[in-house]
Amino acid sequence: MANDEIPPGWDYNPASWSQRMPIIVLAIIGFLIAAYLSLYQFGILSAVWEPFFGNGSITILNSPISHALPIPDAALGAFGYLVDAVAGAVGGTKRWKTMPWIVVFFGIAIGPLGFVSVMLVVFQPVLFDAWCTLCLVTAVISVVMIGPSMDEVLASMQYLKRIKQSGKSLWRGFWGYKDVIDKVN
Amino acid sequence: MLLGLWLMFAPDLLDFSKKISNNAHIVGPLIATFAIIAIWECTRNVRLFNLPLAAWLFIAPWILQYDNNVALLSDYAVAILVVLLLFVKPKRQHRFGGGWPAIWKSKTPHSREAGNAARL
Numbered sequence: 448m449a450n451d452e453i454p455p456g457w458d459y460n461p462a463s464w465s466q467r468m469p470i471i472v473l474a475i476i477g478f479l480i481a482a483y484l485s486l487y488q489f490g491i492l493s494a495v496w497e498p499f500f501g502n503g504s505i506t507i508l509n510s511p512i513s514h515a516l517p518i519p520d521a522a523l524g525a526f527g528y529l530v531d532a533v534a535g536a537v538g539g540t541k542r543w544k545t546m547p548w549i550v551v552f553f554g555i556a557i558g559p560l561g562f563v564s565v566m567l568v569v570f571q572p573v574l575f576d577a578w579c580t581l582c583l584v585t586a587v588i589s590v591v592m593i594g595p596s597m598d599e600v601l602a603s604m605q606y607l608k609r610i611k612q613s614g615k616s617l618w619r620g621f622w623g624y625k626d627v628i629d630k631v632n
Numbered sequence: 633m634l635l636g637l638w639l640m641f642a643p644d645l646l647d648f649s650k651k652i653s654n655n656a657h658i659v660g661p662l663i664a665t666f667a668i669i670a671i672w673e674c675t676r677n678v679r680l681f682n683l684p685l686a687a688w689l690f691i692a693p694w695i696l697q698y699d700n701n702v703a704l705l706s707d708y709a710v711a712i713l714v715v716l717l718l719f720v721k722p723k724r725q726h727r728f729g730g731g732w733p734a735i736w737k738s739k740t741p742h743s744r745e746a747g748n749a750a751r752l
Contacts (some may be wrong), residue, residue, distance in 0.1 A: 456742035572657040596674030605742045
């Protein structure tokens with residue numbers, strides 16, 4: 448029953464595929480772009496597509512910050528998007544209740560990715576006086592993903608709150624043990 | 633959202649000094665980010681994070697001592713529009729079981745309806 452999947456007090460199911468699919472698609476697009484940029488940073492590609500800002504992409508992708516960590520930042524970004532896509536895809540349409548851990552993990556994975564991208568967008572002009580088109584595109588993607596993914600996190604958090612109110616084990620509910628699922632709505 | 637983008641790119645288009653453009657380059661993306669997140673009903677209130685940012689745009693010209701009137705007017709225009717747009721409240725279309733405060737409050741719509749369902 449589809450009705451049964453809607454969280455109490457809600458009028459739609461935030462974990463339905465129509466809600467989650469756009470986020471997964473965005474994450475995959477983000478992954479592909481970031482993977483492409485990291486191929487350049489690893490030296491596998493010798494040039495990178497940059498329609499607007501001349502040498503901007505080259506400046507940014509070779510900047511000290513992009514190589515501050517042992518792995519180039521685009522590769523880390525690609526990994527982040529991949530985690531988002533997988534965490535967005537795992538679980539059925541009632542996962543706000545049956546698997547709160549994956550929903551919360553998904554929310555935590557989406558948040559920092561957006562935060563780091565915005566930080567990198569700030570660094571581009573301030574520190575290096577340059578812009579990188581594809582880096583901006585990935586940043587926009589990661590920010591756009593935050594809003595639509597948070598409703599599911601909210602539904603899971605409200606469910607965890609109800610578990611606490613009912614006196615059941617929050618820990619067991621978080622990991623989706625059946626005894627809790629059956630007793631708490 | 634567009635206002636944040638304007639802040640981001642205005643310095644390059646209008647040729648501001650480095651200090652002023654740095655300010656715009658930091659505040660602009662932040663305003664745009666919060667505005668994008670606030671597009672979705674569930675995270676609508678994230679738009680309120682833009683209030684302190686708009687306030688900062690009002691006082692920034694004094695603190696950073698802007699030497700450029702175009703930049704000052706541009707910042708003020710953005711700040712005013714951001715504040716005005718904060719008051720635009722689209723109709724609520726969905727119910728969220730009491731929203732984010734319902735995580736720490738008791739007696740919320742979601743717990744009430746969950747209780748009713750159990751009795752049926």
